[in-house]
Amino acid sequence: MTSATRLLLCGALLLGGSLAAHAAPQESFLDAPAGAGLLKGTLLTPSSPPTATVLIVPGSGPTDRDGNNPLGVKGSTYRLLAEGLAARGVATLRIDKRGMYASATAAPDANAVTIPDYVDDVGAWVAVLRKQTGAPCVWVLGHSEGGLVALAAAARVSGLCGLVLVSTAGRPLGQVLRTQLKANPANAPLLDQALPAIDKLERGEHVDTTGMHPALLPLFRPAVQGFLISDFSYDPARLVAGVDKPVLVLQGQSDLQVGEADARLLKQANPRAELVLLPGVNHVLKTAPADDPRANFATYADPSLPLAPGVVDAIAQFLAHAAPNAGH
DSSP states (O other), X not given: OOHHHHHHHHHHHHXXXXXXXXXXXEEEEEEEEETTEEEEEEEEEOSSOOSEEEEEEOOSXXXXXXXXXXXXXXXOHHHHHHHXXXXXXXXXXXXXXXXXXXXXXXXXXXXXXXXXXXXXXHHHHHHHHHHHHOOSOEEEEEXXXXXXXXXXXXXXXXXXXXXXXXXXXXXXXXXXXHHHHHHSGGGGGGHHHHHHHHHHHHTTOOOOOTTOOGGGHHHHOHHHHHHHHHHHTOOHHHHHHTOXXXXXXXXXXXXXXXXXXXXXXXXXXOTTSEEEEETTBOTTSOBOOSSOHHXXXXXXXXXXXXXXXXXXXXXXXXXXXXXXXXXO
């Protein structure tokens, strides 16, 4: 055998060993009961027995299981997160929200779905995941508004290992909206209508949108006011204070939608929680500048951009060291 042949064979053996050690994760599709229909989701399982099982709860609006929506968000954050965690030995289920996409049959009107409905769906998915994977408990990872759903679920759903709160507000949504509206000088002419509308929704009252500025109608249109009333009634800091399982608060410092102050409020309310701040990471977990909003938001529409360095590592490391305490 020539030295060249030996070299080729060694290379083939090394390549074969590498492929065996990093076999592709397995993708399957799961259903869970909800209302009169079914919820749908994608389970991504590593090639080896998973070290943890995570339910990814989407953020606000018409966000699909991959983290995209027709409003210009195409960064595939949840799909990339699932793939990154699978490479670290973690199984994930990412889901379509009740009444939307493949889960459309679970609600006749997606706008009428409330936070308690989403909490029920978390409970249904946790039961399905435990049966499907044999996991003793399931981690719930909530992104943005999904973090609020995860917090609300922690008080009602059994079988949770703990929570991973990603880009999650530490204040009630009404307060967050006030801050966001006031932060943009272009919104100054709208505040006389917007701020009283928020006040009214916080009191549980519907808002008459007759004569409202057209720029505010997408936010306060009658079809979504029931959901806003439900959402506004929850205080994330109060909820996290009552969670007695492991909690990770993960926050990008270039996030233009949820700020570092929110993450610190969650940590302050639950000192046992682990707080990880990631420099240069935005709301959709991509690398982006904090001082250039246009460039920051451009990353929302680019699925070719990977997740920012440190995102998957922080979650995987937390799951690994928190797992022994997950049942307590």
